[in-house]
Amino acid sequence: MKTPNTAPGGQQPIDKEIRRRTVVSFSIFFVCLTIGGILFYKLYNQPQSASGVQPTLRKALNADDKIFSLLFSKKNEARSFKKENAVKNVRVNGDVGMDGELDTTWRLKVARKPGDTLVLTLDDIKALPKTEIVFDFKCVEGWSQVTWWGGVRFSDFMEKYNLAPQMATKYVGMITPDEAYYVGNDMPSMLQPQTLLCYEMNGKPLPQDQGYPLRLIIPVKYGIKHLKRIGVVYFSNDKPKDYWAEQGYDYYAGL
Amino acid sequence: MKKRIVKKHPLAIRWFHWINFPVLTIMIWSGLLIYWANDVYKLGWNDKTLLKFFPQSFYDALHIPFKLSTGMAFHFFFMWFFFLNGLLYVLYTIFSGEWRYLLPNKHSFKEAWLVVLHDLHIRKTAPPQNKYNAAQRIAYSSIVVMGMGSVITGLAIYKPIQFQWLCNLFGGYEAARIEHFILTLGYALFFLVHVGQVILAGWNNFQAMVTGFEVEKYDDPILEPQVEPDPEPLSEPTTELLPETAVIIPRAESTAPIDSNEATETNEITVSPAA
Numbered sequence: 001m002k003t004p005n006t007a008p009g010g011q012q013p014i015d016k017e018i019r020r021r022t023v024v025s026f027s028i029f030f031v032c033l034t035i036g037g038i039l040f041y042k043l044y045n046q047p048q049s050a051s052g053v054q055p056t057l058r059k060a061l062n063a064d065d066k067i068f069s070l071l072f073s074k075k076n077e078a079r080s081f082k083k084e085n086a087v088k089n090v091r092v093n094g095d096v097g098m099d100g101e102l103d104t105t106w107r108l109k110v111a112r113k114p115g116d117t118l119v120l121t122l123d124d125i126k127a128l129p130k131t132e133i134v135f136d137f138k139c140v141e142g143w144s145q146v147t148w149w150g151g152v153r154f155s156d157f158m159e160k161y162n163l164a165p166q167m168a169t170k171y172v173g174m175i176t177p178d179e180a181y182y183v184g185n186d187m188p189s190m191l192q193p194q195t196l197l198c199y200e201m202n203g204k205p206l207p208q209d210q211g212y213p214l215r216l217i218i219p220v221k222y223g224i225k226h227l228k229r230i231g232v233v234y235f236s237n238d239k240p241k242d243y244w245a246e247q248g249y250d251y252y253a254g255l
Numbered sequence: 256m257k258k259r260i261v262k263k264h265p266l267a268i269r270w271f272h273w274i275n276f277p278v279l280t281i282m283i284w285s286g287l288l289i290y291w292a293n294d295v296y297k298l299g300w301n302d303k304t305l306l307k308f309f310p311q312s313f314y315d316a317l318h319i320p321f322k323l324s325t326g327m328a329f330h331f332f333f334m335w336f337f338f339l340n341g342l343l344y345v346l347y348t349i350f351s352g353e354w355r356y357l358l359p360n361k362h363s364f365k366e367a368w369l370v371v372l373h374d375l376h377i378r379k380t381a382p383p384q385n386k387y388n389a390a391q392r393i394a395y396s397s398i399v400v401m402g403m404g405s406v407i408t409g410l411a412i413y414k415p416i417q418f419q420w421l422c423n424l425f426g427g428y429e430a431a432r433i434e435h436f437i438l439t440l441g442y443a444l445f446f447l448v449h450v451g452q453v454i455l456a457g458w459n460n461f462q463a464m465v466t467g468f469e470v471e472k473y474d475d476p477i478l479e480p481q482v483e484p485d486p487e488p489l490s491e492p493t494t495e496l497l498p499e500t501a502v503i504i505p506r507a508e509s510t511a512p513i514d515s516n517e518a519t520e521t522n523e524i525t526v527s528p529a530a
Contacts, residue, residue, distance in 0.1 A: 014258050018470055021260075025466040029273070036277060053328045060332035071417050078416050136428060138415070141323065142293030144428060220416050248324030250331065255416045 052248030065252035072254060074192045078219035081134040083203075086148035090201060092209045093139060096243065097181030098229060101208050106177070108214060111234040112166060122213045125197060128152040128160055133194050133219065138255060140222040140244075149217045150200030155191045166235040167191065173240025174216060177231035184240030185218060185225055189254060194219045197230070222253040261471045263386070263463040265351065271344040272464060278336045281329060282405075283439055284317075288326025291319045296436060308436075334409065341402045356386040358396055363389040374452075398445055401438050408435040 046054035053061070108125065110118040132150040158167055172190045175182045189195065198217040199206055206212040211228025218225055224244040234240070245251040264272075290296075291314060298306040314320050348354045359367075362382075366389030372378035374390075382389065411422040411431040425431040453461050463469045 012258060014260070018258070018260060021468065022462060022466055026462075029465045032273075040277075040281075053324060057328035057332055061328055064331050068414060068417070071414070073417070076417050076419060079419065138428070139293075140327070142289065142432070143295070244324075248328060250327065255414060 048248070050246065052246050061250040065250060065254075068254060069186065069188075069252055072188055072220070074188060076220075077192070077194055078133075078135040078255070081136070081146045083132075083134055083148050085146050086134050086202060087145050088202065090147050090210065091139075091143070091145055093141075093223065094181075094228070095209070097176030097178055097227075098209065098211075099178060099180070102177070102212060102229065104213075106213050108230060109232045110161070110163075111232060112163065113235075118161060122199060125152055125157070125214060126199060129156055131156070131196060132200075133196065133217065135194065135219045137219075137226075138222055140224050140249060140253065148202050149196060149198045150203065151196035151198035151214075151217065153193060154195045154197055154216075155193060157197055158191070163235075169235040170237045171235070171240050173232075173234045173236055174227045174230050175232040175234075176227065176229050179231070181227060181229075181243050182241055183216070183225050183227045184236075184242045184245075184251070185216075185221065186252070189218060189220050192218075192220050220255055222255065224249060225253050256472050256474060259471050259473060260468045262467065263469045264467050265353065266467060267347050267351070268344070268353065269464055269467060271340055271347065274336070274340050275344070278333055278340060279442060281333045282337050283442060285326045285329035285333065286439055287314075287317065287319050288322040289330060290436065291326075292323040296433065331413075334406075337402075338406050341399070341406070345399060357392060359389065359392045363392050365389075367393050374455075394445065394449070398442075401441055401445075405435060405438045408432075408438065 043054060043056055046056060049055060051058040104122070106122065108120040108122075110120065112118055129152065130150055131153045132148065134146060134148045136144045137147045138144040154172075158164070167187065170187055171184050172187060173182065173184050194217075196217040198211075198215050199213060201207065201210050206215060211230075214230045215228040216226050216230060239245075239251060242251055244253070287309075290308075294308060296308040297304045298308075309319075348357055366382040366384075369378060369382050370384075370388045370390040373381040387395065407421065408425055408431045410418055411425050412428065412435055415422040415428045415431075422428055422431055425434055459469050
């Protein structure tokens with residue numbers, strides 16, 4: 001075979017070219033791979049501080065919250081079901097802030113502003129127009145249940161107690177009487193017409209383990225935001241502290 | 256025997272491919288962290304379970320348990336990279352004309368079967384192919400559709416009330432979750448077959464996804480060698496002149512514009528099967 005282009009040693013010059021390009025490409029490939037690996041390692045091992053999650057991921061979660069809260073509309077309601085479709089055995093999934101049992105000495109404290117607290121009994125709340133809702137309750141863990149709740153719309157409650165100035169704040173905070181569990185919810189979600197101060201489940205008073213005497217039902221959020229056994233309600237333009245957000249979950253938790 | 260360098264994968268496609276791989280891995284891993292918190296899926300019927308998703312040993316081996324919040328945080332960060340990389344890939348294939356090699360055509364579904372028979376050593380010959388064979392066209396198009404499916408079912412699960420119409424489109428919240436999960440199993444299956452085929456196809460094929468070219472050996476050049484520009488290795492393009500003997504021929508049609516009739520001239524250069 002005539003091989004005029006073959007270099008001494010039987011190697012073609014093109015072999016050199018192939019090798020050069022292969023070495024260059026694979027070098028860049030492995031450099032990028034290494035950089036990617038280091039970035040991921042650093043991200044995964046960031047100290048988790050008070051937010052319960054890597055600070056970079058907290059920033060990403062907050063950015064997600066901002067983007068998706070822009071898409072939020074009060075007109076988007078959770079799908080309603082018939083009462084017959086509601087489960088009888090409603091799952092009990094959390095007991096933080098639920099030590100012991102409460103009785104009729106319980107009072108709801110609404111901090112209208114510092115030093116000005118509205119104190120209400122359960123009967124005061126039951127005197128307001130009642131709203132019922134049957135919806136698919138969704139847990140951040142991944143399960144969901146069609147459940148039936150009754151109470152007063154939070155928006156109705158705000159109106160009846162002349163809390164219009166408070167409605168202008170960005171957030172509503174809630175705390176259990178023992179202060180062990182606490183959530184913060186954005187005002188638009190709180191004023192969504194399906195959000196209830198809830199005192200009934202399946203047509204009967206709330207069981208103790210479901211938050212007797214009064215709990216929050218906020219269908220546009222995951223279950224972690226549906227605080228059981230409300231002690232204090234307050235209003236704030238800063239994010240109120242939130243139990244599960246401190247454990248690394250996203251603050252908004254909107255659906 | 257002479258060798259020549261044949262362009263195979265454009266630089267952009269190599270980047271999309273190698274970005275997607277770790278990002279999808281992170282999505283699947285973080286998805287497992289999330290799924291663990293309510294791991295109710297199984298293969299079986301009534302009380303008969305063929306396969307539980309997933310066995311405890313699987314979770315333990317991968318350190319899955321009790322990382323739901325970590326899983327959600329990673330999932331809802333890296334979803335953007337998965338989505339954007341996929342979107343750019345689709346746009347690139349559309350505007351570069353690469354889609355012509357990737358989309359199945361009217362013969363693909365019949366030919367794919369012949370490819371499978373060939374790969375299983377049941378049939379001696381494989382149907383003629385371009386850059387990708389019929390089975391590859393179907394697989395690489397399906398994986399893009401699956402990726403879109405994951406993004407859309409993911410959005411339906413992520414915001415089932417704000418995107419209720421989307422959720423309903425997939426049959427509701429629970430159905431969308433199952434679909435999202437099944438798509439992930441699909442990626443795992445794709446990965447196994449894909450890696451297996453890449454191993455069988457050999458080094459020359461594999462390295463092309465890094466370097467962009469394949470080395471082709473030929474005895475009797477049918478065509479006069481033409482010197483073409485550097486086929487973009489993963490580095491900045493070099494401007495140096497190639498050695499006289501370096502014969503670089505574009506893969507059939509790969510550099511030719513879609514409407515070019517000249518492309519037919521180079522069609523005679525066949526390409527080796529690729530995975």
